[in-house]
Amino acid sequence: MGESEGNAERTCFVRPRSQATIPSLRRLFTPWRQVADTLIAVHSPLALRSPRLSAAGFRHAFFTRLGGFSLPPFHSLNFASHVGDDPASVARNLSIAAEDLNVDAQRILFLKQVHGIVTHLAAPPLSLDETEKWQGDALIAREPSIACGVRIADCAPILMADPVSGFVAAIHSGWRGTEQNITGHVIDTLRDHGCHAHHLIAAVGPHIERCCFETGHDVAARLSRASPVHDVLHLGPRGRPHVDLRRILHAQLLQAGVRPNQIDHVRGCTVCDSERFFSYRRDGSRSGRLLAAIVPRKT
Numbered sequence: 478m479g480e481s482e483g484n485a486e487r488t489c490f491v492r493p494r495s496q497a498t499i500p501s502l503r504r505l506f507t508p509w510r511q512v513a514d515t516l517i518a519v520h521s522p523l524a525l526r527s528p529r530l531s532a533a534g535f536r537h538a539f540f541t542r543l544g545g546f547s548l549p550p551f552h553s554l555n556f557a558s559h560v561g562d563d564p565a566s567v568a569r570n571l572s573i574a575a576e577d578l579n580v581d582a583q584r585i586l587f588l589k590q591v592h593g594i595v596t597h598l599a600a601p602p603l604s605l606d607e608t609e610k611w612q613g614d615a616l617i618a619r620e621p622s623i624a625c626g627v628r629i630a631d632c633a634p635i636l637m638a639d640p641v642s643g644f645v646a647a648i649h650s651g652w653r654g655t656e657q658n659i660t661g662h663v664i665d666t667l668r669d670h671g672c673h674a675h676h677l678i679a680a681v682g683p684h685i686e687r688c689c690f691e692t693g694h695d696v697a698a699r700l701s702r703a704s705p706v707h708d709v710l711h712l713g714p715r716g717r718p719h720v721d722l723r724r725i726l727h728a729q730l731l732q733a734g735v736r737p738n739q740i741d742h743v744r745g746c747t748v749c750d751s752e753r754f755f756s757y758r759r760d761g762s763r764s765g766r767l768l769a770a771i772v773p774r775k776t
């Protein structure tokens with residue numbers, strides 16, 4: 478096989494350039510160019526952005542599952558190896574996310590998330606090797622050489638930034654975190670560092686939306702009690718309650734003092750949209766994890 482391919486190649490190159498030869502060269506190289514273009518597209522992370530955070534100059538991303546190196550069932554932009562993925566693939570995924578965010582791969586920081594409200598302040602020379610052992614569900618930072626991240630597979634990621642101080646926050650708010658109002662707690666912590674809530678820009682990313690967030694009556698009642706607004710429960714097609722987590726999170730941001738015109742909703746349901754998102758509810762324990770991350774900027 479190698480010999481015949483070699484002969485074909487030699488035949489092409491030794492013939493004088495002519496009208497007949499150039500098209501045949503094109504036929505030879507075009508498929509390879511297409512393969513190269515496809516590989517470039519395959520390994521370019523597809524991220525969703527908040528227009529308000531972008532306009533304020535904050536590098537950030539709600540990464541989808543598209544554009545990474547992991548093989549099924551973690552295809553392809555998975556950020557967790559503890560679910561059973563090859564750590565080398567996860568490391569390569571972190572590298573392309575780091576390129577997108579323009580930080581070092583070891584400086585994309587995230588925590589061992591435990592559905593609580595503990596918030597950590599991150600600063601250099603911290604690296605991911607250290608912070609991923611810390612328990613907590615929110616990271617704040619002001620140093621532009623690091624990115625604050627959260628990993629999700631149905632829970633809501635919230636990214637926040639203060640254009641005045643340069644502080645950012647990444648929050649992991651599942652139903653337990655939302656019930657405990659982790660968003661309000663993080664804004665209190667930012668206040669302790671001199672931020673004002675009315676300066677904050679917030680973006681709520683893709684998560685299990687109302688269409689798929691069917692719960693038992695107990696969880697629905699707990700979230701309804703914790704919500705600053707009514708009308709967060711809806712009766713689903715199976716006669717069980719569906720919770721509108723996005724509406725609760727929006728209300729919690731307003732309650733904490735964030736202005737309504739400073740809140741973005743980057744929409745997408747992790748359960749319905751299997752093309753773009755991982756979902757624990759849909760795929761169980763062999764589900765990958767999405768990353769949402771934001772980088773502080775100089776003021």
Ligand SMILES: [Zn+2]
Nearest residue numbers: 688689746749
């Ligand atoms: Zn859905």
